[in-house]
Structures are given as C-alpha cells and as structure tokens.
Amino acid sequence: MAIGDWSSRMRGAEPCRPGTEKNKGVAVSPSPARRPSFREVFAVPEFRTLWVSYVLSAVGDRLALVALTLLVYDRSRSPFLAAVTFASGLVPYLVGGMFLSGLADRLPRRSVMVGCDLLRLLLVGAMLIPAVPLAAMIGLLYAVTLLQPPFDAARSASVREALEGERYPLAMAIMGSTTRVVLVAGSAAGGLVVALFSARPALAADAATFAVSALLIRFGVPARKAAASGEDQPSPLGQLTEGIRLVFGDPALRTLVGLGWLAAFYEVPEGIAAPYAGRLGGGAVAVGLLIAASQLGAAISTPLFTKKIGPLTRLTWMGPMAILACAILAVTVLRPNLVASMGIFALSNSFAMYQLAANTAFVERIPNEKRGQAFGLATAGLIVGQGIAFALAGAAAEVVPPSTVVALSGGIGAVIAGGLAIRWRGMSPAVGRHTARHLGREASLTGQTPIHAARSN
Incomplete structure (x- = not known):
C-alpha cells in the first residue's frame, strides 16, 4: 500500500470512529473547489x-x-x-x-x-x-x-x-x-x-x-507534539494490540488493507523476473527490462489517475482496477515473447494505481494518534506477503514454466480481488447523479450536514 500515509477526520465532518455506521461512509471533498x-x-x-x-x-x-x-x-x-x-x-x-x-x-x-x-x-x-x-x-x-x-x-x-x-x-x-x-x-x-x-x-x-x-x-x-499525548499511553505491546484491533476489527479498514496486500500477487513477475527472462532466452538486460516495464506502468498511470479522476470515482473504480491488475497477468499462460510480456506487466501495474485510492481511504479512517502503528501494521503485512509470494513463486518456477506461475498468481489474486471488490461495493456510496441523494439520505439518518461531493467525479 507501497504501500502506504493517513488521517482521522473528513473535512467538514466529525471524526470517523471505527466500528460505527458513520464510519462506513467515505471521505469526499466538502466543496466543488478546483482541484x-x-x-x-x-x-x-x-x-x-x-x-x-x-x-x-x-x-x-x-x-x-x-x-x-x-x-x-x-x-x-x-x-x-x-x-x-x-x-x-x-x-x-x-x-x-x-x-x-x-x-x-x-x-x-x-x-x-x-x-x-x-x-x-x-x-x-x-x-x-x-x-x-x-x-x-x-x-x-x-x-x-x-x-x-x-x-x-x-x-x-x-x-x-x-x-x-x-x-x-x-x-x-x-x-x-x-x-x-x-x-x-x-x-x-x-x-x-x-x-x-x-x-x-x-x-x-x-x-x-x-x-x-x-x-x-x-x-x-x-x-509538533507527539500525536498520542497524555499519561495513559499504552505500552508498546498494548499499542500493538490496539492497532491490530483498530485495523482488523473494522470491516472497511480490513477490506482496504486486503486491497493493499494484493500487490503480493500482481508483483510476482518482478520476483521471478530472472527465470522468466531465462525461459525467453534473455539475460540480465531482459531481466532489467521486465522489471522496468512493471514499474513504469504504475509510475506513469498513478499521477494521471490522481490528477484527472475525482475522489468518489477513484473509490468506485478501486475494486474493478484491483481485479484487472491481477487478471491481466493470466494472459502469460500463452507464453508471450519478451516485448509482449513487458506490455502485459506494464498494463497490469498501470491498474495498480487503485492503491492510491485505497491508501487515501485508509488514512481518512485512522485517528491521528494511531496513524503510525496502523501504517506499520499495513506495510509490514505487505512486505511479508510479498516475500512469501516471491518465495513460493520461485519454488513453483522450479517445477512449471515461470509464465504459468505468473498466470496462476494473477488468477488467484483476481479471485481474491473480486471478493474484496464486492465487499467494498457495499461500503462505498454510488457515484454520479445519485451521489447527492445517497449522501443526503445518510445525513438524514445520522443527523449530520451532508458532505458535498466534488463536482468532477
């Protein structure tokens, strides 16, 4: 969720508290101001x-x-x-x-x-x-x-x-x-x-x-003063326990962390780039090209996604993009050549731009005094997940072609992403002409002033 940088308040709204009905909403822009x-x-x-x-x-x-x-x-x-x-x-x-x-x-x-x-x-x-x-x-x-x-x-x-x-x-x-x-x-x-x-x-x-x-x-x-100020600060172990309860005890935060950890599946091509290139008859240069293509896709798409797409639309597209980031890798089962593989890896990582929406949504649900611990848990899980995924992919590549390993990793990731996308769909408001109606209905139920969505979705 490279991973990952986060806050407890939505602008113009009261603080979000984990485990409440209000916390099931999403952070949206309070006014149609220029981006x-x-x-x-x-x-x-x-x-x-x-x-x-x-x-x-x-x-x-x-x-x-x-x-x-x-x-x-x-x-x-x-x-x-x-x-x-x-x-x-x-x-x-x-x-x-x-x-x-x-x-x-x-x-x-x-x-x-x-x-x-x-x-x-x-x-x-x-x-x-x-x-x-x-x-x-x-x-x-x-x-x-x-x-x-x-x-x-x-x-x-x-x-x-x-x-x-x-x-x-x-x-x-x-x-x-x-x-x-x-x-x-x-x-x-x-x-x-x-x-x-x-x-x-x-x-x-x-x-x-x-x-x-x-x-x-x-x-x-x-x-700045310490965010978790006061004399009743928990011990490091107590803080870890509170962080785990916060991140994994709330359905929305749990879903967002899961979406972030999907990187362990669609980044497998980088972990086995050497044997993959070797099967194509390439050497160190081919390995570098495969890794560079993967990184380049997200490096270009993420800033464009953030700048051109509104916050509500980013949240709505997050699930489908997570599915595509993984599912596209299944094409490697056809054993494409080097150039085609570079294109597939770049396209897959281009859809990884959804990570930014997941990161931002995660931030908006974490109180300031708990951000550090929450960041650490989310990032540590991603790092370990990637390490395990790379190790398993490397072991599997000893038995079956690396292209098949990449395809399997993408397929498994797509199935998991589909489940997470369905869960997130039930938590995030619709985008478009019904958005205002949805937010207004939520406001009437909670007694709060509705938060206006950005004009451009």
Missing part, C-alpha cells in the same frame, strides 16, 4: 523537505543493498548468504513494523525521523570498518532495516499533517511514482557503482544520505 496541482503540492516547504529526504534515503538504501549483496557473494561465493542479505527487508521490517512503528505516535514525529537517520548513519558507518566479518555486516544491515518502519510511519503521518484535502492524494502519487523510479534506477546505479569502484563507496554514499536526510528534516520539518 490542486502538483505544483501546489511541491509549493509546501515541509513536503519538499520530506520528499527530498525520502529520495536521498531510498537511493542510498538501494545502493547499499545491491553493494552489500554483491560484496557478500564475492567474499563467500554462497548464493544462500547473498539471498539472506538481499532478504534483509523481510524479517526486520516485520518486527519493526509491528513493535517500533508506534514510536511515530508516542514520540514527536520529527524526532523519530531524525533519530532513525542518525542511528542508521552509525550502523552503515560501522560497515565501512575494514575486515568486518560477513556475519556482522549482515547483522548491521538487518539492524538498519529494523529502523526503517518507524521512520516510514513518522514520515507518512507527517505528510498527512502537512497536506489537507486533495493535495494529500497528489502527494502520495508523487511518493509512489518516486518509489518505483528509485527501485529501478537505484538498483541499476548500485550495480554500476560496484562494477566501476567497489562496494565501499556505495556504503559510504548510503551513510551520507542518512546524514543529509537528518539535517533536512531537523531544519525543514516543523516541531
């Missing part, structure tokens, strides 16, 4: 700071991950150790997402981000010490990843605090597209840096990005 532009989003200094900080850290992380994976393999010649290194985003992110993301609620969010950056600077710096054992380097990398969830949770919640209304979905579209570009460019740059120099310059660059990011956030993000 904001991407320029207006970047005009907000706090968002610019958070975005630049994110770009620096994300590029540095990809450089370091690729460099360390290659370094471990070069020293050990062990595919297993290399895989363990590259999988550093799985177990640590799960633990950090569950137990550390709540720090973004209990402590000031700026302090959490700066603190995580400085700790990661020290950890990556330790990797630069000559003759560090491989086991220690892998352990340090896992520790660095462990600090990523609280930083992500604090950053996502801060973006929502900095941007109101329709500027927030635009900001998330920018972040999502940036993530996809960084995944491709960062991996390629990591391999190039290691090939031209060595792994240590890449690690040094990663350490430098954490230092710059900490400075940017410290002086570019305003100080």
Whole structure:
C-alpha cells in the first residue's frame, strides 16, 4: 500500500470512529473547489523537505543493498548468504513494523525521523570498518532495516499533517511514482557503482544520505507534539494490540488493507523476473527490462489517475482496477515473447494505481494518534506477503514454466480481488447523479450536514 500515509477526520465532518455506521461512509471533498496541482503540492516547504529526504534515503538504501549483496557473494561465493542479505527487508521490517512503528505516535514525529537517520548513519558507518566479518555486516544491515518502519510511519503521518484535502492524494502519487523510479534506477546505479569502484563507496554514499536526510528534516520539518499525548499511553505491546484491533476489527479498514496486500500477487513477475527472462532466452538486460516495464506502468498511470479522476470515482473504480491488475497477468499462460510480456506487466501495474485510492481511504479512517502503528501494521503485512509470494513463486518456477506461475498468481489474486471488490461495493456510496441523494439520505439518518461531493467525479 507501497504501500502506504493517513488521517482521522473528513473535512467538514466529525471524526470517523471505527466500528460505527458513520464510519462506513467515505471521505469526499466538502466543496466543488478546483482541484490542486502538483505544483501546489511541491509549493509546501515541509513536503519538499520530506520528499527530498525520502529520495536521498531510498537511493542510498538501494545502493547499499545491491553493494552489500554483491560484496557478500564475492567474499563467500554462497548464493544462500547473498539471498539472506538481499532478504534483509523481510524479517526486520516485520518486527519493526509491528513493535517500533508506534514510536511515530508516542514520540514527536520529527524526532523519530531524525533519530532513525542518525542511528542508521552509525550502523552503515560501522560497515565501512575494514575486515568486518560477513556475519556482522549482515547483522548491521538487518539492524538498519529494523529502523526503517518507524521512520516510514513518522514520515507518512507527517505528510498527512502537512497536506489537507486533495493535495494529500497528489502527494502520495508523487511518493509512489518516486518509489518505483528509485527501485529501478537505484538498483541499476548500485550495480554500476560496484562494477566501476567497489562496494565501499556505495556504503559510504548510503551513510551520507542518512546524514543529509537528518539535517533536512531537523531544519525543514516543523516541531509538533507527539500525536498520542497524555499519561495513559499504552505500552508498546498494548499499542500493538490496539492497532491490530483498530485495523482488523473494522470491516472497511480490513477490506482496504486486503486491497493493499494484493500487490503480493500482481508483483510476482518482478520476483521471478530472472527465470522468466531465462525461459525467453534473455539475460540480465531482459531481466532489467521486465522489471522496468512493471514499474513504469504504475509510475506513469498513478499521477494521471490522481490528477484527472475525482475522489468518489477513484473509490468506485478501486475494486474493478484491483481485479484487472491481477487478471491481466493470466494472459502469460500463452507464453508471450519478451516485448509482449513487458506490455502485459506494464498494463497490469498501470491498474495498480487503485492503491492510491485505497491508501487515501485508509488514512481518512485512522485517528491521528494511531496513524503510525496502523501504517506499520499495513506495510509490514505487505512486505511479508510479498516475500512469501516471491518465495513460493520461485519454488513453483522450479517445477512449471515461470509464465504459468505468473498466470496462476494473477488468477488467484483476481479471485481474491473480486471478493474484496464486492465487499467494498457495499461500503462505498454510488457515484454520479445519485451521489447527492445517497449522501443526503445518510445525513438524514445520522443527523449530520451532508458532505458535498466534488463536482468532477
């Protein structure tokens, strides 16, 4: 739900509370005002700071991950150790997402981000010490990843605090597209840096990005009090329990999280890109093209979807788009060539733009003081789901053609998406000429002033 950045109030309405009838509605624009532009989003200094900080850290992380994976393999010649290194985003992110993301609620969010950056600077710096054992380097990398969830949770919640209304979905579209570009460019740059120099310059660059990011956030993000203030704050375990009850105890939030986790199915092509390309007679270039095509589809479609389509329509199209994102992959059962496969993967990920609508709807239902924990749970589930899906797909590709594995993954995902779409359809209001009537009827039942939908759906 790359995953994922979220809030508890609808503009012009009372706070949404999980488990209530009112919470079954959706967040819609309170007036037919002109939609904001991407320029207006970047005009907000706090968002610019958070975005630049994110770009620096994300590029540095990809450089370091690729460099360390290659370094471990070069020293050990062990595919297993290399895989363990590259999988550093799985177990640590799960633990950090569950137990550390709540720090973004209990402590000031700026302090959490700066603190995580400085700790990661020290950890990556330790990797630069000559003759560090491989086991220690892998352990340090896992520790660095462990600090990523609280930083992500604090950053996502801060973006929502900095941007109101329709500027927030635009900001998330920018972040999502940036993530996809960084995944491709960062991996390629990591391999190039290691090939031209060595792994240590890449690690040094990663350490430098954490230092710059900490400075940017410290002086570019305003100080705010902790969102979950008060003396009756629960313990970390109690906060985790409350977060699980909040996210999975409410039918709407449960459905939205499920829609977000569908990425584990339609991103399987990236997880088995190497064997897929190998079956087509391609090498490293073909692997890169397949991954790039997948990322490019969503990187282009998501900003357009956010800018051109109104909020209510985005919510209504969310279910069908989730189905298409998965179902399109079933075409690979015909064993298409490289160019056709690139087109299929790009089209599939183009429909993944529904994730932005799911993210925004999730945000509007989460109280500010619980955002960090909720973000952490949703993101940790997605990361782990992707890891499991990739592992199962890789194992299956040992037995059947990779194209068949992709088709099966897409088919299973489409069936699950269909069930989620049906559930969501019963929760979200209709779009079009009946929308006002629906909202007016809901207002008469709840005794609230109706929320006016945006003029453009």
